[in-house]
Amino acid sequence: MNPPNDNYSACHGLWREHPVLVQLLGLSPLLAVTTTLANALGLGLVTLIVLLGSSVSCSLLRRQLNGALHLPMLLLIIAAWVTCAELLVRAYAYPLAQALGIFVPLIASNCVILNRAQTIATRHPIGTAALDATVIGSGFLALLLIVGAIRELFGRGSLFADMHLIFGDIARDWLWQPFDGDYTLLILSMPAGAFLLLGFLIALKNFLDSWLLPSSESPPEKPIAGSKRVRTTGKIN
Amino acid sequence: MTVKTAPNRSQWLRLLGIALLIGTLVTTLEILTRERIVASQTSAALDYLRQVTGPDDQGAAITFENWPIPNRQLGLLGLSEGDEMHIALRAGQPIAAIVPSISNAGYGGAIQLLVGIDFTGRIIAVRVISHRETVGLGDKIEIAKSDWIEAFSKRSLSDPAAKYWAVKADGGIYDQFTGATITPRAVVNQVAATLQFFADERAALAARGTSQANPEARE
Ligand SMILES: Cc1cc2nc3c(=O)[nH]c(=O)nc-3n(C[C@H](O)[C@H](O)[C@H](O)COP(=O)(O)O)c2cc1C
Numbered sequence: 001m002n003p004p005n006d007n008y009s010a011c012h013g014l015w016r017e018h019p020v021l022v023q024l025l026g027l028s029p030l031l032a033v034t035t036t037l038a039n040a041l042g043l044g045l046v047t048l049i050v051l052l053g054s055s056v057s058c059s060l061l062r063r064q065l066n067g068a069l070h071l072p073m074l075l076l077i078i079a080a081w082v083t084c085a086e087l088l089v090r091a092y093a094y095p096l097a098q099a100l101g102i103f104v105p106l107i108a109s110n111c112v113i114l115n116r117a118q119t120i121a122t123r124h125p126i127g128t129a130a131l132d133a134t135v136i137g138s139g140f141l142a143l144l145l146i147v148g149a150i151r152e153l154f155g156r157g158s159l160f161a162d163m164h165l166i167f168g169d170i171a172r173d174w175l176w177q178p179f180d181g182d183y184t185l186l187i188l189s190m191p192a193g194a195f196l197l198l199g200f201l202i203a204l205k206n207f208l209d210s211w212l213l214p215s216s217e218s219p220p221e222k223p224i225a226g227s228k229r230v231r232t233t234g235k236i237n
Numbered sequence: 238m239t240v241k242t243a244p245n246r247s248q249w250l251r252l253l254g255i256a257l258l259i260g261t262l263v264t265t266l267e268i269l270t271r272e273r274i275v276a277s278q279t280s281a282a283l284d285y286l287r288q289v290t291g292p293d294d295q296g297a298a299i300t301f302e303n304w305p306i307p308n309r310q311l312g313l314l315g316l317s318e319g320d321e322m323h324i325a326l327r328a329g330q331p332i333a334a335i336v337p338s339i340s341n342a343g344y345g346g347a348i349q350l351l352v353g354i355d356f357t358g359r360i361i362a363v364r365v366i367s368h369r370e371t372v373g374l375g376d377k378i379e380i381a382k383s384d385w386i387e388a389f390s391k392r393s394l395s396d397p398a399a400k401y402w403a404v405k406a407d408g409g410i411y412d413q414f415t416g417a418t419i420t421p422r423a424v425v426n427q428v429a430a431t432l433q434f435f436a437d438e439r440a441a442l443a444a445r446g447t448s449q450a451n452p453e454a455r456e
């Protein structure tokens with residue numbers, strides 16, 4: 001049995017241990033679906049719900065989820081939530097399901113979810129697990145929205161395109177096109193541009209960190225038990 | 238951590254238990270949502286069908302039926318066995334064929350089209366159902382991005398003549414996009430192939446429509 005980790009603090013997930021900006025997890029959905037704000041919002045919300053569902057179930061079942069087979073069990077639970085989410089999106093928001101395509105089922109392979117299940121949900125009571133999932137999911141959603149907004153605005157010269165996929169017909173005239181005519185900046189529409197943009201956002205975050213938290217005052221690093229990540233942009237353990 | 242030891246029997250049983258529990262839950266949800274998903278798919282498909290059959294201007298309701306596509310034509314249309322076309326009927330008479338057609342000559346892979354053709358062999362409309370062309374370059378084939386695809390309306394196999402059924406770069410009449418010729422070329426060629434298919438099959442389809450509408454007429 002893994003002992004609860006008392007060092008845990010949920011709000012770190014929004015900044016200091018942001019799943020993407022610091023841990024570089026979940027990059028593929030970030031790069032692939034953020035061509036518009038609407039897609040980013042859709043995928044971010046579905047991911048948040050899947051993360052919440054899987055964290056709560058992993059926490060509820062945490063006494064069973066250990067031993068040599070804990071990984072397949074976690075994957076089963078996550079895949080189940082993803083399948084449920086996909087069925088519901090297809091049933092109640094079919095056009096959104098079409099727009100997001102393969103990226104809804106691929107949420108199952110988003111490492112952020114497995115990472116939270118392994119490091120937090122299976123080691124903490126349900127309240128903590130739910131809080132953690134909400135915070136991490138919101139941090140992920142927020143970053144998707146930022147990247148989606150920048151890519152849509154400067155890549156395609158529009159904002160709020162396709163919002164009717166999520167909000168229904170009233171959203172059809174939310175579309176805002178500040179630049180004239182055929183403005184497009186191809187690189188931002190492509191995954192490579194998203195990758196560059198993400199790099200700039202990470203640099204910005206690191207700059208803000210060094211500016212807001214002079215190194216002498218930076219809080220002591222708290223290790224995350226069980227974390228084996230080596231590819232990070234900051235010190236998480 | 239216990240991770241390093243080999244799984245024992247109780248762990249396998251737990252995995253099995255979780256798999257059964259999850260299997261039951263997911264199956265239940267699948268059964269509960271199945272009807273709604275099919276309904277959503279059908280209504281999305283009907284939306285497309287209405288777009289390619291044009292406005293329903295003559296009062297009588299248009300209904301749609303699925304008719305088989307002869308196997309020898311599947312290659313031309315890029316389809317696989319079992320794929321069907323839709324026939325729009327007014328008062329039981331076929332008025333248009335809505336033919337799914339897939340080009341594999343796109344820049345990013347398959348481009349799935351729906352081509353609406355009336356029974357005189359003229360195109361009503363063409364729509365792109367799905368594609369993986371580059372955003373900002375090849376995606377102007379979508380009606381949501383550009384009205385390029387409307388250039389096919391009212392065209393037929395003889396208008397323009399066969400050698401002009403091509404993008405301008407190939408000596409035809411259809412515009413390509415700046416810096417993107419592959420995508421429009423794929424669409425134009427596939428639409429032409431679809432018209433060829435309809436020309437080959439038109440007589441058979443019309444005959445089937447007549448015998449279906451008044452089975453006694455043959456006696
Ligand atoms: C990243 C990238 C994506 C492209 N995407 C498309 C595309 O989706 N459709 C297309 O027709 N051409 C695309 N092209 C351009 C083709 O490679 C090719 O150059 C072009 O279709 C030829 O058109 P042209 O004869 O007008 O130069 C792309 C090129 C690059 C570098």
